[in-house]
Amino acid sequence: MTQRQTNKISDTISQLGLTELQAQFIHDRYYDQLSWFQTKASYNKKRYQFIRIITLFGAASITALTAFSLLENSIEVLSKITTIAVSLAVTFLAGLEEIFNYGESWRNYRRTSELLKAEWWQFTQLTGPYRKYKAHTDAFQKFAERVEAEISNDVHLYITEVAPEEGR
Numbered sequence: 437m438t439q440r441q442t443n444k445i446s447d448t449i450s451q452l453g454l455t456e457l458q459a460q461f462i463h464d465r466y467y468d469q470l471s472w473f474q475t476k477a478s479y480n481k482k483r484y485q486f487i488r489i490i491t492l493f494g495a496a497s498i499t500a501l502t503a504f505s506l507l508e509n510s511i512e513v514l515s516k517i518t519t520i521a522v523s524l525a526v527t528f529l530a531g532l533e534e535i536f537n538y539g540e541s542w543r544n545y546r547r548t549s550e551l552l553k554a555e556w557w558q559f560t561q562l563t564g565p566y567r568k569y570k571a572h573t574d575a576f577q578k579f580a581e582r583v584e585a586e587i588s589n590d591v592h593l594y595i596t597e598v599a600p601e602e603g604r
Contacts, residue, residue: 442467448560452572461576466583470552473590477545484538487529494526540598548590555582 445467449459501519533539558564559572559579569575 452560454572454576458573458576461580465580466552466556469583469587470549470556473545473549473552477542477549480538480542480545483536484533484542487533487538491526491529491533494522494529497522498526537598541594544590544593544598548586551586552583555579555586 445462449462454462498519501515501522559566559575562569562572562575565578565582566575569578
Protein backbone atom coordinates (compact mmCIF):
# COMPACT_ATOMS: atom_id res chain seq x y z
CA MET A 437 0.00 0.00 0.00
CA THR A 438 1.10 3.52 -0.60
CA GLN A 439 1.89 5.97 2.17
CA ARG A 440 -1.22 7.91 1.14
CA GLN A 441 -3.41 4.83 1.65
CA THR A 442 -1.77 4.13 5.01
CA ASN A 443 -2.39 7.70 6.16
CA LYS A 444 -5.98 7.53 4.93
CA ILE A 445 -6.66 4.35 6.92
CA SER A 446 -5.01 5.85 10.01
CA ASP A 447 -7.11 9.01 9.67
CA THR A 448 -10.27 6.92 9.31
CA ILE A 449 -9.40 4.79 12.34
CA SER A 450 -8.92 7.88 14.47
CA GLN A 451 -12.40 9.12 13.49
CA LEU A 452 -14.22 5.88 14.34
CA GLY A 453 -13.89 6.19 18.11
CA LEU A 454 -12.40 2.72 18.49
CA THR A 455 -10.59 1.49 21.56
CA GLU A 456 -6.82 1.29 21.44
CA LEU A 457 -6.99 -2.50 21.20
CA GLN A 458 -9.46 -2.34 18.30
CA ALA A 459 -7.31 0.21 16.46
CA GLN A 460 -4.29 -2.04 17.05
CA PHE A 461 -6.14 -4.99 15.48
CA ILE A 462 -6.88 -2.92 12.39
CA HIS A 463 -3.23 -1.87 12.06
CA ASP A 464 -1.62 -5.19 12.97
CA ARG A 465 -4.03 -7.69 11.47
CA TYR A 466 -6.44 -6.15 8.99
CA TYR A 467 -4.11 -3.62 7.42
CA ASP A 468 -1.15 -6.02 7.45
CA GLN A 469 -3.15 -8.75 5.72
CA LEU A 470 -4.72 -6.36 3.20
CA SER A 471 -1.29 -5.03 2.29
CA TRP A 472 0.09 -8.57 1.98
CA PHE A 473 -2.76 -9.69 -0.30
CA GLN A 474 -2.37 -6.62 -2.50
CA THR A 475 1.40 -7.13 -2.79
CA LYS A 476 1.00 -10.83 -3.62
CA ALA A 477 -1.74 -10.06 -6.16
CA SER A 478 0.47 -7.50 -7.89
CA TYR A 479 3.49 -9.83 -7.90
CA ASN A 480 1.54 -12.77 -9.33
CA LYS A 481 -0.25 -10.63 -11.91
CA LYS A 482 3.06 -9.31 -13.25
CA ARG A 483 4.58 -12.81 -13.43
CA TYR A 484 1.46 -14.24 -15.05
CA GLN A 485 1.19 -11.52 -17.67
CA PHE A 486 4.92 -11.65 -18.45
CA ILE A 487 4.87 -15.41 -18.96
CA ARG A 488 1.69 -15.25 -21.03
CA ILE A 489 3.04 -12.48 -23.29
CA ILE A 490 6.36 -14.25 -23.90
CA THR A 491 4.58 -17.57 -24.45
CA LEU A 492 2.20 -15.97 -26.93
CA PHE A 493 5.04 -14.26 -28.78
CA GLY A 494 7.04 -17.49 -28.84
CA ALA A 495 4.10 -19.58 -30.04
CA ALA A 496 3.41 -17.11 -32.85
CA SER A 497 7.10 -17.04 -33.76
CA ILE A 498 7.22 -20.82 -34.15
CA THR A 499 4.87 -20.62 -37.13
CA ALA A 500 7.07 -18.08 -38.89
CA LEU A 501 10.27 -19.93 -38.02
CA THR A 502 8.84 -23.20 -39.27
CA ALA A 503 8.05 -21.53 -42.58
CA PHE A 504 11.62 -20.24 -42.81
CA SER A 505 12.99 -23.71 -42.16
CA LEU A 506 11.30 -24.89 -45.33
CA LEU A 507 13.45 -22.55 -47.43
CA GLU A 508 16.38 -24.03 -49.32
CA ASN A 509 19.24 -21.70 -48.43
CA SER A 510 21.81 -20.76 -45.82
CA ILE A 511 19.31 -19.57 -43.24
CA GLU A 512 17.70 -23.01 -43.07
CA VAL A 513 19.99 -24.32 -40.28
CA LEU A 514 19.71 -21.11 -38.27
CA SER A 515 15.94 -21.18 -38.70
CA LYS A 516 15.70 -24.77 -37.48
CA ILE A 517 17.88 -24.05 -34.44
CA THR A 518 15.86 -20.95 -33.62
CA THR A 519 12.60 -22.88 -34.02
CA ILE A 520 13.83 -25.49 -31.57
CA ALA A 521 15.01 -22.82 -29.09
CA VAL A 522 11.73 -20.91 -29.22
CA SER A 523 9.73 -24.15 -28.90
CA LEU A 524 11.74 -25.08 -25.82
CA ALA A 525 11.22 -21.60 -24.34
CA VAL A 526 7.47 -21.73 -24.92
CA THR A 527 7.26 -25.20 -23.39
CA PHE A 528 9.37 -24.06 -20.42
CA LEU A 529 7.27 -20.94 -19.79
CA ALA A 530 3.99 -22.82 -20.12
CA GLY A 531 5.34 -25.35 -17.61
CA LEU A 532 6.46 -22.56 -15.30
CA GLU A 533 2.95 -21.10 -15.28
CA GLU A 534 1.53 -24.57 -14.67
CA ILE A 535 3.85 -25.14 -11.70
CA PHE A 536 3.63 -21.72 -10.02
CA ASN A 537 0.07 -20.98 -11.06
CA TYR A 538 0.60 -17.22 -11.12
CA GLY A 539 -2.72 -16.55 -12.83
CA GLU A 540 -4.80 -18.45 -10.30
CA SER A 541 -2.79 -17.01 -7.41
CA TRP A 542 -3.23 -13.48 -8.72
CA ARG A 543 -6.99 -13.88 -9.02
CA ASN A 544 -7.22 -15.47 -5.56
CA TYR A 545 -5.18 -12.73 -3.83
CA ARG A 546 -6.98 -9.99 -5.73
CA ARG A 547 -10.37 -11.43 -4.77
CA THR A 548 -9.43 -11.53 -1.10
CA SER A 549 -7.98 -8.01 -1.07
CA GLU A 550 -11.13 -6.64 -2.72
CA LEU A 551 -13.36 -8.48 -0.24
CA LEU A 552 -11.32 -7.09 2.65
CA LYS A 553 -11.58 -3.56 1.25
CA ALA A 554 -15.34 -3.94 0.81
CA GLU A 555 -15.59 -5.20 4.40
CA TRP A 556 -13.66 -2.15 5.60
CA TRP A 557 -15.95 0.27 3.81
CA GLN A 558 -19.08 -1.45 5.07
CA PHE A 559 -17.67 -1.32 8.60
CA THR A 560 -16.66 2.35 8.42
CA GLN A 561 -20.05 3.32 6.99
CA LEU A 562 -22.03 0.94 9.22
CA THR A 563 -23.77 -0.60 6.23
CA GLY A 564 -24.42 -4.17 5.13
CA PRO A 565 -23.87 -6.53 8.05
CA TYR A 566 -23.06 -3.54 10.32
CA ARG A 567 -26.23 -1.52 9.75
CA LYS A 568 -27.82 -2.58 13.02
CA TYR A 569 -24.97 -1.08 15.08
CA LYS A 570 -24.99 2.52 16.30
CA ALA A 571 -21.24 2.77 16.99
CA HIS A 572 -18.11 1.32 15.44
CA THR A 573 -16.96 -0.01 18.80
CA ASP A 574 -20.15 -2.08 18.93
CA ALA A 575 -19.71 -3.33 15.34
CA PHE A 576 -16.04 -4.09 15.79
CA GLN A 577 -16.41 -7.68 16.99
CA LYS A 578 -18.44 -8.57 13.90
CA PHE A 579 -15.85 -6.81 11.72
CA ALA A 580 -12.99 -8.76 13.31
CA GLU A 581 -14.89 -12.05 12.91
CA ARG A 582 -15.65 -11.36 9.25
CA VAL A 583 -12.05 -10.33 8.49
CA GLU A 584 -10.72 -13.49 10.12
CA ALA A 585 -13.29 -15.59 8.26
CA GLU A 586 -12.21 -14.10 4.94
CA ILE A 587 -8.52 -14.67 5.70
CA SER A 588 -9.34 -18.25 6.73
CA ASN A 589 -11.38 -18.71 3.56
CA ASP A 590 -8.44 -17.49 1.48
CA VAL A 591 -6.12 -19.99 3.15
CA HIS A 592 -8.67 -22.75 2.51
CA LEU A 593 -9.04 -21.76 -1.16
CA TYR A 594 -5.29 -21.59 -1.61
CA ILE A 595 -4.71 -25.00 -0.08
CA THR A 596 -7.59 -26.74 -1.83
CA GLU A 597 -7.54 -25.05 -5.25
CA VAL A 598 -4.23 -23.28 -5.92
CA ALA A 599 -1.65 -25.39 -4.06
CA PRO A 600 -2.81 -28.77 -5.45
CA GLU A 601 -2.25 -27.31 -8.92
CA GLU A 602 1.34 -26.51 -7.95
CA GLY A 603 1.94 -30.10 -6.88
CA ARG A 604 1.18 -31.63 -10.27
